[in-house]
Amino acid sequence: MQKFIVLGFLALSLFSCKKDDGDSSSAIVSNPTSFQEITVGPNFNWSTQTEYSLQVVAMKNMPYTRSNYLKVFDQDSNVVFQALISTRDNKVLNFRAERDLSNVTVSFGSISKKVAFTNNRGEFDFIPFDDQSDIEPDNN
Amino acid sequence: MKKILLAFALFGAVNLGAQTVSTDFESSNGNRGAETCWGFGGFSLSNSSSHNPINGYSARSGSLNANPSAFWLKSPFIIFESGNISFNTRLSSADGASIYRVYIDFIEYDENDNWGEGSIVSGSIFTYTSPQNSVQAVSVAVPSSIVSSGNPYKVYLRFESEGGNRNRRALVDDIVIPGTFASDPSNNCKPITAVADSDFDGVADDVDLYPNDANAVYDYYFPAVDPSATAPLYGTIAYEDLWPSKGDYDFNDLVLDHYTRFTFNASSKVTRVQFKFSVRALGGDLIQGFGVHFPDIPAALVNAVSGNSLTTGTISTAASGAENGQTNAVIIACDDVEQIINRASGAFFNTYSANPKGTSDTLTVDVSFTSGVAIEDIMNFSIFAFKQRNQEIHMVNKKPTDLVDLSLFGTEDDASNPASGQYYKTADSHPWAIFVGESFDYPEEKVDIVQAYLNFANWAQSNGASSTSWYKDESGNRQQANIFQ
Secondary structure, three states: OHHHHHHHHHHHHHHHHHHHHHHHHHOOOOOOOOHHHOOOOOOOOOEOEEEEEEEEEOOOOOOOOOEEEEEEEOOOOOEEEEEEEEOOOOEEEEEEEEOOOOEEEEEEOOEEEEEEOEOOEEEEEOOOOOOOOOOOOOOO | OOHHHHHHHHHHHHOOOOOEEEEOOOOOOOOHHHOOOOEEEOOEEEOOHHHOOOOOOEEEEEEOOOOOOOOEEEOOOEEEOOOEEEEEEEEOOOOOOOOEEEEEEEEEEOOOOOOOEEEEEEEEEEEOOOOOOOOEEEEEEOOHHHHHHOOEEEEEEEEEEOOOOOOOEEEEEEEEEEEEEOEEHHHOOEEOOOOOOOOOOOOOHHHOOOOOOOOOOEEEEEOEEOOOOOOEEOEEEEEOOOOOOOOOOOOOOEEEEEEEEEEEOOOOOEEEEEEEEEEEEEOOOOOOEEEEEEEEEEHHHEEEEEOOEOOOOOOOEOOOOOEOOOOEEEEEEEOOHHHOEEOOOOOOEOOOOOOOOOEEOEEEEEEEEEEEEOHHHHOOOEEEEEOOOOOEEOOOOOOOOOOOOHHHOOOOOOOOEHHHOEOOOOOOOOOOEEEEOOOOOOEOOOOOHHHHEOOHHHHHHOOOOOOOOOOOOOOOOEOHHHEOO
């Protein structure tokens, strides 16, 4: 009987320790002053970079295929990704870049466009930007 | 002489049976840019019933005037065949008080022009007949001189109201031109030119960075390269060296700058990889060396390794240069860091700002593969530091190599769970290494990174969503005195 009582106390002690540990690790310190105080999610990768996905939409109305480099430029005009692609294929390109890559420039030869990434996903087609400033307003 | 004759050679290769270049403006849904290499001057694409379209979408000009260069349409460059250029056109409303014309001209190729456009070659003139708002079917022959030249030309349609602006617009549709499309949309729509493929890898020399190497076509630099692709940018991995115990979180026990150059073949597979390493700091004496683990590439796929620094005799390698005893490819880049740094003072290499600065050799390690490897299988590589060879330190959740002492996992502060792919993290998911996508100004010796970078903690606690530029030299980011100078 005594053994059961001792075991019971031991079990209680163990549970108590676990509860304390759990409480301290889950309490988020709003302004940590040391690394030890930082609370992160279980899958945080401790990298300033993250994965991006760029959907390339094929060019449909060309009678031949043209291959050239698709380049992704960051806000500092550095090339963070490039691949040799053809105008014929729909393609998904995955690459890693800094987490603040929100608006980037994507080029394919002389075609250059701004691409917005939402939830790390963006889309590019080969249709050049048309500013339409030459078009007369519809008044007749 | 212009290079346009080269287009001849390609003509056969790109002629898929289409003997005409045509557009009815339907597939572009009103987006002029989607009309590949067609040019529009003052013309919009409209299918509005109020604009009296000819059939679905048509090209619609502004109010025509006496300047025929104000409103125009240009075709892509075309290698012409004999036959007639045809299109349908009409005015928005009839006008008996003015004469309306279409000039059907041609534009030569000029290699020195940004858009490849040279002189205008006169062709035909079409005059609208009454009633001008009825559809007029235009059909004019391509001049024999243009057909026989074999050179690429654009068709240039210009629209004129002889009597000036009388609020009449031109509508144009169903353009058909005898010949073959010969514009390159990725080169300002200049004519396609036949380019040699010297190494017969299926990639023309003009886009082949290695035109005489059938195993290589182009490079991709990680983390980045300057716009001219001549100056790769370094990233940094910064390590704590007390694994499996926690350290002081100054992240300078090994500070390793590196970039990676992936070389692709014509099938977009990676055939070789080059790593450049530079040791910025060594704030302890535990880390002996560093290497690269490719967990998704079998060791047998490594063809050759060169440029690594193996001086201790403790690393066993195969003839290929890959480390022996590994299922998947492991390349030891350096087995004794002391051999590639040049100390200027005592035990702490470049971690006390007050001490004389040391330098590091740049280590260039080249790895080639026996066959092309998918980039997805390579990008999961892990650059790791090691103390004894069986004690590696990786980024969070990167798999260790086969040579590690597995019994150390789960000891001290390490809370790895290999069964669930969880490695190199504490119970609080804290790491022993961090990666910064540019050359990182690391903390001074024994200074917690939170005390050096004022927004680091906010970045981490947001799981990377906030304060994403915490490491940059921007206002409010740094406690400068706590960063190694």
